[in-house]
Amino acid sequence: MNFPRSIFAAVAVSGLLTIPCIGQTQPDNSANNKDHAVTADSQSHATTSDREITRNVRKAIMGDKGLSSYAHNVKVVTVNGAVTLKGPVHSEEEKQKIQADAATVVSADAITNQLSVKQ
Numbered sequence: 001m002n003f004p005r006s007i008f009a010a011v012a013v014s015g016l017l018t019i020p021c022i023g024q025t026q027p028d029n030s031a032n033n034k035d036h037a038v039t040a041d042s043q044s045h046a047t048t049s050d051r052e053i054t055r056n057v058r059k060a061i062m063g064d065k066g067l068s069s070y071a072h073n074v075k076v077v078t079v080n081g082a083v084t085l086k087g088p089v090h091s092e093e094e095k096q097k098i099q100a101d102a103a104t105v106v107s108a109d110a111i112t113n114q115l116s117v118k119q
Helices: 002-014 048-063 092-102
Strands: 075-079 082-089 111-117
Touching: 048 075, 048 082, 048 092, 082 092, 092 111
Parallel strands: 082 111
Antiparallel strands: 075 082
């Protein structure tokens, strides 16, 4: 009786058994990220104030319940007090709302909005 289970386990471990998810979409901006100068890896870990700014901007965005899940998952990168917003959102209105949420934490001139509207 263990024979069928061991075959199933071997196939599953080998990666030959894959179950596609219906309706699952691939990340739509990953290929674009390689060309961007500011990435999540740019986030300063040495500066406590940059981490606090990022955390507070993230809290402001997450606290805005009128935003989509795309908007709640945008990238927030802070380097030397300058905040960069990146990722896809559903509308121009949502893009502006995220920037306004970030502006509750830092001044508007310290924000670079690189959000893109998903078509």
